[in-house]
Structure formats: structure tokens, C-alpha cells
Amino acid sequence: MAKTDEKTEGNYKPKPLEKWEPFILGIFCNWCTYAGADQAGTSRMQRPANLRVMRVMCSGRVEPQWVMEALKQGADGVLISGCHIGDCHYVEGNFKTARRMPLLIKMLEQLGIHKDRVKFQFVSASEGAELTEIVDEFVADLKKIGPGPFNKKFKK
């Protein structure tokens, strides 16, 4: 049965996280990496609970501003991922991102943001295992670097 407990309506207070855990925003393309992440799920490949996923149709849609926005709002890391070169559902959207992201990382570095906070990866629809590995590594890397420069709750 559906529960609609009127008494708690709107009064829920979340318990804040006490110890810092890297907050990773993933921006995945619909056809390869999002599907790969689904495959990781259906295969029950366990990873640390640090990744939030946002879906776009193609990694070519990812605007560098979004990455900056996420970092500005306090994300500790951003993972952009699309199809392998040659496998793009839209022929060459991932080419564009593959050119844009290194430039963005370079620029962010000049602004004092650690280059390892933004990652661009290729993960196909069948590479749930690879994605899991990438997330594991990313979390470990971020734990070494510490909280993001704009993380309001946890300072370095």
C-alpha cells in the first residue's frame, strides 16, 4: 500500500554527512556510458557511493560551463564520459568533447583547480566493469587531493 504519512509532511530533516566523502558529478551520454552504468548495475558491480549521474543524449552536449558550475557549487570532481571514438551514436559528438575537455582542464588548472578534479573518459555500453574501476580510482584520487576549492561544508 502507498504510504502518505501526513504528519511528517515537509518536516523531514536530513542528517548531515559528518565525514567528507568526495562528491562526484557524472555527466554521461545516453547511448554508451549511461548504458554502461546501467550494465554495472544489472551486473551488481559494487562501487563507492560517491557518484551522481546526469544524463545527456551525447557527450557532445556537455558545456564546459556546466563543469565549472558544478565545481563552483561545491562538487569535488566531475566525470564526463561518452562513447569510444568511432562508436558515437551521433557519429562524432564525442570527438568534440574529447577536444573540449582537455582545454577546459588546462584552463581550470590556470585558475588553480587541480587537473585531476575533472576527468574525461570513454566507456561503452558493455563496460560497466571499466566504469566501476574509473570511479574507484577517481574517488581514491580525490581523497588524496581533498575537498574541492568551493566545497562550503568541508574545507581542505
Place this chain on the structure above:
Amino acid sequence: MADEIKIGVYVCHCGVNIAGVINTTEVMEFAKTLPHVALAKEYKFMCSDNGQDLIKQDIKDGLINRVVVAACSPRMHEPTFRRTVSSVGMNQFLFAQANIREHASWVNMKDPEGATRIAKDHLRMQVAKVAQLEPLETQVVQVTPASLIIGGGIAGMNAALDLADQGFDVYLVEKEPTIGGHMAQLDKTFPTMDCSACILTPKMVDVNQHPKIHLMAYSEVEDVEGYVGNFTVTVRKKSKYVDSEKCTSCGECIENCPVTAPNEFDLGLAKRKAVYIPFPQAVPGVPTIDMDSCIKCGICADKSVCEPEAIDYEMKDELVEIEVGTIIVATGYDPYDPTEMKEYAFEKYDNVITGMQMERLLSSYGPTLGKPVRPSDGTAPHTLAWLQCVGSRNFRPGMHNYCSRVCCMYAMKQARQYKEKHPDAKIYIFYMDIRAFGKGYEEFYEIASREYGITFVRGRLAEVYESPDDKSIIIRGEDTLMQTPIELKVDMLVLSVGVEARPDSDKIAQLLTIQKSDDGFFLEAHPKLRPVDTLTAGIYVAGVAQGPKDIPDAVAQAKGAASGAAILMAKGEVEIEPYYSVVDAAKCSGCKACQSQCPFGAIGFDEQANIATINIAKCKGCGTCAATCPCQAISQNHFKEPQMVAIINGVLKDGGLY
């Protein structure tokens, strides 16, 4: 919009799949604290009738006008819930789905707190997005009532016949000079021992004679453009150097050709001429000249040999453009090449052959007319061994982890066939596990072992040697059931090679923008519920191209793929998601940066107004142009800048750290 935004949030338990890890009540309570959320509920199965009714009732009662369901992947049930909301009059694009199963409960099973945190984050991302979404209308496009089938093996032929019989035009493209595929190379088929040619060749003839099937043998797909319902395909008809219109298939050219080359169809066990047909029942029956071995002596072109003057050494490849609404990929497989497995000395020792070669030796139209002999001396072997799992179920590099699913059965079948011809023969099958899973297969195995007296030895061979005196093969391994080492001298060793994806499957995947799974075969949209669909709308997959399978399964899948394609074509139109990009004329500076980014040529330019224009029929909705536009004049429907930024802000509000 004048109406107040009222979001209904529904948290699904998915039985224990979500609720077993995630505290769904906490997620639901959390939802109630989010902006614009009018109500939040949780339920055991949101996708069930009862679950969907919850949503419908709340919409009908006017309590909500936008919906977020936190459940499985949107790639699974987004279409379901979109239908739910639109059935009661809500615009389906005001629905969003938060993935708290594949991306939370299933990947953070040992960390319920973390999984719950991720679920809440995924939920608020979608709540923030749904508040920003705009109602959209799907585009309806016509579906051309014609289908392209790539591959003329048993799967492709069955799909072609099914579609053509329903009245659709079918273009069947086969890269070899004949259709029939690997099944044409087989002698008998398990478990019924039907003669392969007897059940296959009539189908080949049917395909060739069907008025709706346009057979394009010795052709390859060169380019594919367009989208579901409207594909434009360029096919390269490779030059046969024999004019099919004039040729009478008399065979005089083959008779008179002085050049021989190894016959691919017989896997090198026999020779063919430079002008050849692969096997007598080939369809079409027009010979092909293999220009790599032809010496252009001109004998076959002489009028005394070819009276209709069908031979043309100057013939060029021809590019043909066809329009189809659907595509079925049935490109089949290659047998695994065991050359790299040095321990089995294939190609080094004459009397080590593959299962496919054995098939040709057993075949009545094979090089030995169905009487298998040792390649070294042409005598009938007395002692034979089959070795299973060659290249399959092996984790070494270059080999395949998967089970090829046909080798156990074909080895037993070949062994039984040999025993029928030579009742005294001594036969061993070295196996890891016998996989006799199909209808009538286990019974087949029982009979092979009890009635035919075939000896099954569990264990993989370690190495093989050639006996120098008579070229017999000495095999060494372990009988793992008896736990004893074993050494045997056999007259002939058959390697039961598995199947693997064709080397050009990468090219096909790229042309069609379909995906491949880790094993190299094409990826289906859902392993259980959409086993013949690819992720690209309008493109289906059938046969071993999707994964190892036997003939009954390949045929069943072909019929499934044909049915999928027929549904689209019978309806005649298809709805496509309106994710195309639009240009805001007021913001466009006319820099044309977007034009160079579009791989589909969908962006035009209005010279007079000095603005970019988008042809929505050509736009496939990737959004790359929107990301490129320096003025933010281009936005992609359903993925607009404010909508995407809302997701980021939504999840990172307060540092995003609950």
C-alpha cells in the same frame, strides 16, 4: 506557464531491489522538502498497474501536474511512465525518472546509507529538472515499407522471407558470392540429423525467386544515413566480372579455367578455379572471377567457351542507393582460428583439423564426397579424438571467455556420423563440461555415449605431437575424473573450434551506430525483454551476430527481428523524441560555428537574416551545436541550458552533502 508547478514524486521499492538497500521512506520524506513537490508516495512496484494508477489518480484529481518516479533506469521504464502520464492528459515530457536502482541500490549494496544518499541526490536532480521542463510534442515520421537485411545466412534468409511474405520489399545484402552462410557448409544438423543442404537449399531458392526480395549477393553495405523509418543505404555491388544478365550458369568457364586456388568454402581442403561458384547449389548460380588468382588468359572470355559473352574483365564495382525503413543485422560469425594455440599444432600437423573442416569432409558435396580421410595420406582414420572448447571458455588473451554453445553438440554429431560410417572406429571426446541444453539435445548426448560407444574424457589436452613414422597424433592431457594423466595415439584430431564475431563487425557497428558487447557481438537493447532490438531505433539484430547460438535459436531470433521490423513498417509511422535543437534568432550572431559541428548537415544558414537555421528532419538530437554556440542562441529541446543547470544546482544545493 501560468499554472503553479505541482510535482508528484513516487518512490519505487522494486520489491527488494531498491527497498532492500535504500531507505525508501527516508527518500520519500526527503522529497516532500523539495521545492514544488506537492506530494510524495512510495510503492512496491511503480510500474505495475496499481503503481501506475496511483500516478494517474493524482493527476486526475488535479493534485499534480508534473511527475518524478524514482525507480529503475529511464532506459528501462521511461517509455512506460510517459505512457502512464499521457494517458490521463499530462504532457509526457513533463515526466522525469530518477535512477535509484542501477545507479544506486545495485551498485552500493553494502552501503545502505551511501545508497540512500545517492538516491536522494538522484531524486532531487530530477525534481529540479522536471520543474524546468517544457511540454513537447513528439514528431511523427513516415516509415518506408522496405527493409535492409545484412547477411544472407540462415538468420538473414528467414527474416527476409518473413518480411517479404508480409508484402514488404526486402534488400538482402550478402558479401559472399552466394547466400546460405555457414549452414551451407554443414553436412547434417543436430539433434535431428537433418541433412543441412536439404533444409537449406530450398530456402535459398525461395529467397532468390521471391518477387519482394531483392537479392544483392557479392555486395557490401558502404554507407548508411538517416534515421528510423528513413534510412538511405549505399550498397557496393562488387564486380563479379561475369554479367549476371547474360550468364546461363552453364559452367563452361569453370571447366576451361586453367588456374586453381584454395576453395574457401571447403576451408582449403580442396581447390577451386579462378572462376568459380563456391558450391554446386550456390544462389545465385552465376560464377565469380577471383581477380587475385585470375591470370587473365582470356580462355573463359572466348566465344567458344562462353557463348553468351558474359565474361567482362573490365567490369567495375557498382554503387547502388536504396531507401529502407528498417534494418536487420544478421552478419553471422567466423569460426575461431586455432593457429594461435600453438599447443594444438593446427596447420603444423596435417592430421589436426577443425570442426568446420570435419564438417566439409563429412559432406556429400565436400572434397571427399562424405568419406572423411586423413589429410596426410588419404586413408580413413580408425582412432579419432575431438577436443572441445578450442578458443572458447578460455581466459587467455585472444581467446574467448564465453561458451560458443554449438561445439559440444557438433562434436557429438560428427562423432556419431563417423561411427555410422565406420562402426569399428574408436572415438574420444575431450571436454570440460558437456552442454546439451536444447530440445532433444540431452537425449542426443545419451545416445552418443551409450549406443554409439563414444568415449567421453573430461579434461583439456595439454599438448599434441606428431608421430614421425605415420603422422598420427599423440595427445597428452589429464582425465580429470579419474585424476590420471592420459596419453593416446590417434589417427586424427579434430579441434572443436568455437565462434567469434567477424572482424568487420566494428565497421558495421560504426556504420549503423549500434553497440557491441564485450564479447565482440552486437549488443541487444535489453538482454531479456528486447533481445532483437539494438539501441538504435529501427535496427534489429538476428543470429550469431548477436551472440553464439545454434540454428533453431538463430531462426527464432530472425523471426523475432522480422516481427520487430514488420511492426514498425505495418504501422507506417513512428514517433520520435523531439530532442532537436532550435535557434533563437534574436541571439544568433551568424558566426556559423554550429554548422561545422553538425555531422548530419542539419544546420543551414539564412543569408538574408544572417542566422543559422535547423532542419529538424535531419537533426538527430545530440545537442553538440547547443554546446558549441558562443551566444547560447541554440538550445536542445528537453536538454536546455536552464534545465541542465537546474540539475547541477539542484543536487549541489547546500553543498549537496547529505
